[in-house]
Amino acid sequence: MHPVRKRRLLVVVFIVVVSSIGIGLATYALRQNMNLFYTPSQVVAGTVPEDVRIRVGGMVVRDSVMRAAGSLGVSFRLTDGNGELLVHYTGILPDLFAEGQAAVAAGYLRSGPALEADQVLAKHDENYTPPEVVDAMKTGHAARAAREADAQGSSTP
Amino acid sequence: MARKWQWFHRLGSPPGFYRASGYWLPWLAVAAALLLGVGLVWGLVYAPPDARQGNSFRIIYIHVPVSFLALAGYYVMAAAGAVHLIWRMKLADMVMTAAAPLGAALTFLALWSGAVWGKPTWGTYWVWDARITSMLVLLFLYLGMVALRLGFSNREAAGRACAVLALVGTVNIPIIYKSVDWWYSLHQPATIRLTAAPSMHPDMFKPLLVMIVGFYVFYALVLILNTRAEILARERRTGWVRDLAAGRNQR
Amino acid sequence: MSPQFHGVAEFLAMGGHGPYVWSAYGVALVVLVWLVVQPLRRRAAILKSVRQVLAREGNR
Numbered sequence: 130m131h132p133v134r135k136r137r138l139l140v141v142v143f144i145v146v147v148s149s150i151g152i153g154l155a156t157y158a159l160r161q162n163m164n165l166f167y168t169p170s171q172v173v174a175g176t177v178p179e180d181v182r183i184r185v186g187g188m189v190v191r192d193s194v195m196r197a198a199g200s201l202g203v204s205f206r207l208t209d210g211n212g213e214l215l216v217h218y219t220g221i222l223p224d225l226f227a228e229g230q231a232a233v234a235a236g237y238l239r240s241g242p243a244l245e246a247d248q249v250l251a252k253h254d255e256n257y258t259p260p261e262v263v264d265a266m267k268t269g270h271a272a273r274a275a276r277e278a279d280a281q282g283s284s285t286p
Numbered sequence: 287m288a289r290k291w292q293w294f295h296r297l298g299s300p301p302g303f304y305r306a307s308g309y310w311l312p313w314l315a316v317a318a319a320l321l322l323g324v325g326l327v328w329g330l331v332y333a334p335p336d337a338r339q340g341n342s343f344r345i346i347y348i349h350v351p352v353s354f355l356a357l358a359g360y361y362v363m364a365a366a367g368a369v370h371l372i373w374r375m376k377l378a379d380m381v382m383t384a385a386a387p388l389g390a391a392l393t394f395l396a397l398w399s400g401a402v403w404g405k406p407t408w409g410t411y412w413v414w415d416a417r418i419t420s421m422l423v424l425l426f427l428y429l430g431m432v433a434l435r436l437g438f439s440n441r442e443a444a445g446r447a448c449a450v451l452a453l454v455g456t457v458n459i460p461i462i463y464k465s466v467d468w469w470y471s472l473h474q475p476a477t478i479r480l481t482a483a484p485s486m487h488p489d490m491f492k493p494l495l496v497m498i499v500g501f502y503v504f505y506a507l508v509l510i511l512n513t514r515a516e517i518l519a520r521e522r523r524t525g526w527v528r529d530l531a532a533g534r535n536q537r
Numbered sequence: 538m539s540p541q542f543h544g545v546a547e548f549l550a551m552g553g554h555g556p557y558v559w560s561a562y563g564v565a566l567v568v569l570v571w572l573v574v575q576p577l578r579r580r581a582a583i584l585k586s587v588r589q590v591l592a593r594e595g596n597r
Contacts, residue, residue, distance in 0.1 A: 137371055165413065223409030224407070250408045256477075257486040262487055332539070348561055507573070531585075
């Protein structure tokens with residue numbers, strides 16, 4: 130390669146490398162702020178700032194959703210597998226909010242600890258499945274569970 | 287100079303590219319129209335709805351392809367910028383100029399379709415999530431490229447400044463890609479991965495694939511159209527453009 | 538493979554998500570058409586102005 134072009138190529142590589150390092154360091158320094166939400170175990174461990182609006186994300190614990198009679202009040206627990214956090218919320222939940230699915234709640238932490246949420250967002254996964262396939266999978270699971278229960282029942286005298 | 291490079295130098299000259307691309311355009315236009323038409327009807331009418339999201343999931347057939355091209359288009363623009371910086375190739379500068387508004391439009395569409403998809407699924411149009419915010423940064427990078435070009439009266443200086451901005455901005459592209467894996471984010475991880483099967487039912491995935499290929503062809507079509515207009519604008523005083531305008535032995 | 542909708546009304550309603558789906562596709566259509574039309578118009582305008590220059594020079 131022509132020496133002048135070689136020098137220009139080095140300039141190009143230099144620009145990309147230096148800006149990568151700079152922006153890499155900046156995002157590393159901001160890594161907590163880059164997260165949209167805290168996890169329930171971080172809240173339980175007390176590593177989360179108090180008296181500021183925070184977001185907590187996790188799986189909605191099965192059978193934990195309780196709706197207040199005669200109002201839009203609802204409470205549920207979020208889990209990340211290690212810790213659980215109680216959330217109180219008054220308002221309309223998104224369509225995709227469901228037990229056993231991920232959700233993000235935003236609000237202020239109260240003693241307990243419990244989150245007094247003013248916004249609840251549903252987080253969905255990257256899987257897309259037609260309804261018939263889901264039904265087929267459910268029946269398949271049910272059938273297998275029944276078979277396994279049968280097999281266990283017959284093996285224990 | 288070796289003979290095998292002749293075609294490259296002919297194609298690399300603005301009039302050579304203008305002439306050659308004139309033959310490609312009809313094919314690209316027909317292919318883009320066919321692919322996008324088939325993908326659209328397939329995705330909107332024949333693909334099954336998602337079990338949890340219902341029909342709002344059909345926004346994926348516009349959201350994912352435009353997002354793909356918004357990111358891939360940045361690499362096209364930055365590569366053209368690097369070629370221009372190293373070899374001072376005029377055509378590369380024109381391609382870089384042509385890619386900026388196209389990328390901005392596609393990034394805007396990615397953000398827009400994401401917002402109207404977010405409302406029925408997540409419960410909000412907008413959230414300052416790492417993926418969405420880095421995509422907004424991409425939009426500003428594209429718009430910055432357009433603005434920077436307008437800010438210079440000297441074309442040489444403008445080309446070099448834009449190339450540097452394009453190269454610096456490339457850092458943002460892997461951040462956008464990996465943001466959903468590196469940080470806790472509301473946006474779901476990628477459905478289509480190079481290393482694994484798509485986490486999507488084949489009946490839903492095939493129309494998506496058609497749309498993605500269709501958008502790649504559409505991108506090539508518009509990039510060439512923009513580049514051709516840019517060539518004419520810069521070479522309007524040359525003999526070959528005068529011949530072209532007067533309809534003298536030109537295509 | 539068969540259509541997922543019975544009739545146009547059901548198709549437009551998109552199971553209650555019509556406004557979201559159609560605003561995404563509508564805006565996309567407008568932007569994509571603009572992307573194709575804009576460079577074609579620019580090209581035509583440049584060629585027209587070059588022809589005007591040629592005509593002026595020819596009259597001199």
